[in-house]
Amino acid sequence: MRGLDKAKQMLVARRRTLEKRLPEQLIEARDAREAQPAVEDESVDREIVDRLSALTAAEQHEVQEIDAALFRIENHTYGQCERCGSAIGRGRLQALPETRFCIECSDQARKGRS
Numbered sequence: 001m002r003g004l005d006k007a008k009q010m011l012v013a014r015r016r017t018l019e020k021r022l023p024e025q026l027i028e029a030r031d032a033r034e035a036q037p038a039v040e041d042e043s044v045d046r047e048i049v050d051r052l053s054a055l056t057a058a059e060q061h062e063v064q065e066i067d068a069a070l071f072r073i074e075n076h077t078y079g080q081c082e083r084c085g086s087a088i089g090r091g092r093l094q095a096l097p098e099t100r101f102c103i104e105c106s107d108q109a110r111k112g113r114s
């Protein structure tokens, strides 16, 4: 499939951007901690861990999706819908390189099955 290298480059670059953002959030959490010096250390540490995981939950998910997409590139299944098996449109892959579903399946999932 043509454009696979480009997709891989985009995914790797996106992953790097996400990883770079993590330390900033760590610093923010630490600043928030210093603004509340009265709280006991141990509980605040736990709070920071909680807050950090909350802050980065969406990003952690995105990193997982990117890793899964890179795995599919290695296994030559990239660009193939995981639900119906048809090819995902090139425009969609360019806009959303980590997607695992074609536009039809994605629309159906968004509308919900209930």
Ligand SMILES: [Zn+2]
Pocket: 081, 082, 083, 084, 085, 086, 101, 102, 103, 104, 105, 106
């Ligand atoms: Zn599909």
